[in-house]
Each structure stands twice: as C-alpha cells, then as structure tokens.
Amino acid sequence: MTAVRARLTEFDIRRLIKASDDDDRAAAAHKLCRSMERVDLTAEDREAAQKILRLLAEDAAELVRRALAVTLKSSDLLPRDVARKLAMDVDSIALPIIGSSPVFSDEDLIEIVRAGSIARQAAVAARPSVPRDVAEVIAAEAGEAAVRTLASNDNADLSERAMGRAIDRFGSAPEVVAALAYRQVLPLGITERLVALASEAVREHLVSRHAVAPETAIRLATYARERATVDLIDEAPAGADLATFVAQLNARKALTASLLLRALARGKMALFEHGVAELASTPHSRAWLMVHDAGPLGLKAIYDRAGLPPRLFQAFRAGVDTWRQLTAEGGDLSGETFRERMLERFLTQRPNAPRDDVAYLMERLDQAPQGPVRIQAANAA
Incomplete structure (x- = not known):
C-alpha cells in the first residue's frame, strides 16, 4: 500500500512540474496535498x-x-513559515489559512489583526478557537465587523475586559x-450594560437567560421608552394633538411620573x-x-387628583x-437654549424631597452637558 501511495505522489510531483496549464498544475497540487x-x-x-x-507556496x-x-488550511503539516507567507497573499488564498x-x-494572529484588513480581522475572529490575548486585541483595535464576528463566536475566549x-x-x-x-456566558456587569443598550427582544433574552435582576431590566427599559417619548415630543410640530398623544401613552401605561x-x-x-x-380625567x-x-392649592389639587x-x-x-x-424673563421658549436653562435652574432648586427620591430623579432625568459654557449661561440667567 505504501508503494502505491509513493508512486501516486511521485506521479503527481512529475505532473506538477511538467504541466504548463495553471488548471492542471492546481489540480495536481490539490491531489498531492x-x-x-x-x-x-x-x-x-x-x-x-x-x-x-514551500515550493508550492512560491508558485x-x-x-x-x-x-x-x-487543501491544507486545517492541517498541522503546513509549516508555520508557509502559513505566514500565505496569510500575506491575496484574500482568496489568505482567508482560508487565517481562518483555520x-x-x-x-x-502571528495579533500581527494579522493589527495589519488592518477588515476581512482578515474577521477571519481571525471566526477561528475555531480564539485565544484570550488575541480576542483582547480584536475587541480593542479591530473594525466593527470583526468585533461582531468575535462576539458571535462562543469559542472565542472573551474576558470581561474585552x-x-x-x-x-x-x-x-x-x-x-x-x-x-x-453569548452563552456573560459576566453580570456586562449583562447590566447590555440591558441598557439592547432592543426589547434582546433585553428579554438577557433577563431570562442571564443573571440580571428583573427590576434592573424594567427600570432601564422604562428609562429608554420615556426618553424616546420626550425626544418624539421635541420633534413634533407645534400643532401636534397632545391630548390624543397623552391619551395613547396612558392607555399603554407609559404616562408615568418620571416621564412627566x-x-x-x-x-x-x-x-x-x-x-x-x-x-x-379633567379638561x-x-x-x-x-x-x-x-396660590398654593391649585397645583397640589390637580397633582393629587392625577x-x-x-x-x-x-x-x-x-x-x-x-x-x-x-x-417671566421673556425670550424664546422653544429652543434648546431655553431647555438647557430650564434644566439647569430646576436642578439647582434642590426640591424639598427625600434624598433617595432626588437621587432617583437625577438618574432618570436626561443628562445635560456640563462645563463652563453651561455654568456661565446659568449665571447669566
């Protein structure tokens, strides 16, 4: 049997050397490998x-x-120097080798990632096994497509830091x-961050599959919905029917105290x-x-009734x-400047409410930009 295999190999080597047609030589190379x-x-x-x-790699x-x-993309027979050489070839040659x-x-893999080709970064990220150090570099330096591929690869050793x-x-x-x-396994801290960013369907998966407190998911989901609602009001035309709008919010149980x-x-x-x-239920x-x-009673009465x-x-x-x-001070009431001044002054009123409630409000309110410009505007007001 060994003699038959040896003759076959010898025949293919002769065919490879003598063939002038690229297709014939490629077929011989495939059979030989x-x-x-x-x-x-x-x-x-x-x-x-x-x-x-090594001779074939120079063809x-x-x-x-x-x-x-x-043919040899997954073989340990391929010398490392040949694999490195093929990894620098055109994509049709490099990607199979890089990926397997x-x-x-x-x-070697970190060097490939840092070379900057998105397709090759993704090929590294999709490998059957991605070591932790390589995954760290992909997460920190590679393009979005490669990071998405890495995140999808449960055989990638992804640390919490990555x-x-x-x-x-x-x-x-x-x-x-x-x-x-x-991913099959997620640290709690990462799960909490993802809940705040994910779509509703993905959020439901996180709550049901991973260790995240349901109240945390509900709080973050509500925050996202309320912020989107206020953004919608910001973009609505002046003639928008707010009565109908708030009625719809109420029907969906979204007309909450924190939103208002x-x-x-x-x-x-x-x-x-x-x-x-x-x-x-008042006109x-x-x-x-x-x-x-x-007077002091009107707002309190309607507030309590609500x-x-x-x-x-x-x-x-x-x-x-x-x-x-x-x-009372006048000025444009519709622009972003007014909204910033309003929020700035409101936050400095220090309303007489329990500390925990004030902290809750500060967390739930839109975060306004801070800095010297904002402070000067507030002082000027």
Whole structure:
C-alpha cells in the first residue's frame, strides 16, 4: 500500500512540474496535498513533504497557491513559515489559512489583526478557537465587523475586559450588542450594560437567560421608552394633538411620573399640563388653570387628583416655579437654549424631597452637558 501511495505522489510531483496549464498544475497540487495529508508520514517523509509545500507556496500561479491553502488550511503539516507567507497573499488564498490554520502563534494572529484588513480581522475572529490575548486585541483595535464576528463566536475566549471594550467602542451598533447578548456566558456587569443598550427582544433574552435582576431590566427599559417619548415630543410640530398623544401613552401605561417630571424639567409645560389633565380625567382648560394658579392649592389639587406620588410633589412644584420664572424673563421658549436653562435652574432648586427620591430623579432625568459654557449661561440667567 505504501508503494502505491509513493508512486501516486511521485506521479503527481512529475505532473506538477511538467504541466504548463495553471488548471492542471492546481489540480495536481490539490491531489498531492490531499495525498500528503492522508498518509502517515515518518519524520523524514514529513520534512520532504514540507519542502514540496514551500515550493508550492512560491508558485507564480494563484490557482496553485490557492489549492495549497484550501487543501491544507486545517492541517498541522503546513509549516508555520508557509502559513505566514500565505496569510500575506491575496484574500482568496489568505482567508482560508487565517481562518483555520492551527500552526499560527498568538503573536502571528495579533500581527494579522493589527495589519488592518477588515476581512482578515474577521477571519481571525471566526477561528475555531480564539485565544484570550488575541480576542483582547480584536475587541480593542479591530473594525466593527470583526468585533461582531468575535462576539458571535462562543469559542472565542472573551474576558470581561474585552467585552467591556467592545461595548465602549460599538455599544451603539445593534448587531454587536445582540451578538454579545447571545453569548452563552456573560459576566453580570456586562449583562447590566447590555440591558441598557439592547432592543426589547434582546433585553428579554438577557433577563431570562442571564443573571440580571428583573427590576434592573424594567427600570432601564422604562428609562429608554420615556426618553424616546420626550425626544418624539421635541420633534413634533407645534400643532401636534397632545391630548390624543397623552391619551395613547396612558392607555399603554407609559404616562408615568418620571416621564412627566423629565418633560417638565425640559420645559415641556404643555405635555405636563395635558398629562395631568389625562391622569386626573379633567379638561385641559381646567388643568391649565390649576397648574398655573398663583396660590398654593391649585397645583397640589390637580397633582393629587392625577394620582402622582406625593413624595415627588415638591420636585414638580420646583419645576413649575422654574418654568414660570423663565417665562417671566421673556425670550424664546422653544429652543434648546431655553431647555438647557430650564434644566439647569430646576436642578439647582434642590426640591424639598427625600434624598433617595432626588437621587432617583437625577438618574432618570436626561443628562445635560456640563462645563463652563453651561455654568456661565446659568449665571447669566
């Protein structure tokens, strides 16, 4: 049997050398490589075979080099120097080797990632096994497609630090977030971060599959919905039917105290008025009179009738007072400058509410940019 295999190999070598047509030589190279892979080679035979493989890697014909790369992409027979050479070839030759060859060291793979080709970075990320050090470099330096591929690869040794780096860089990319969320194992800290970024379907998967407190998921999901609602109000035309809008919110149980407080802190008085009118089952005209009653009782009466939390009344009171002060000073009430001034003053009112409740409000309100410009604007106001 060995003699038959030896003759076959010798015949294919002669065919490879003599053939002038690229297709014939590629076919001979493929058959030769398969023959080498299938037989048990002695140390001497292995050394001879690897010399032949080095010659094939130098062949001028791309088809011959591709035959070598595809046939022996998963073989440890391929010398490391040949694998490195093929990894620098054109994509049709390099990608099979990069994606499968077991002869690369971690340093080789990191070098490939840092060379900057997105396709080759993704090929490293999709390997049957991705060592931790290699995964760290992909998460920190590779392009989005490679990071998404890495996150999808449960055979990649992804540390919590690497996952966190991927979220830092691509937390706004839904496909990366989903790929991380569907990994078999996730640290608690990563799960908590993903819950805040994921779509509703992915969030449900995280809560059911991983160790995340349901109240955390509910809080973050509610925050995302409320922020989107206020953003929608910001973009709505002046003639938008707020009465219908808040009625729809109420029907979906989304007309919450934190939403109304955020809207009020952003200067959206009309939304607050229509919101309390809806919750109190009171005409908007009557709610308007009670909200803007100069006395101490009107706002409290409509607030209580709306069923809003008593412990937060002073915060709403501070919001209404702030809005009234700014409108009395005049100026454009519709622009971003007004909303920033409104939020800045509201947050400095220090409403008389329990510390835990104030902390809750600060967390739930939109985070306004901080810095010297904002502080100067507030002082000028």
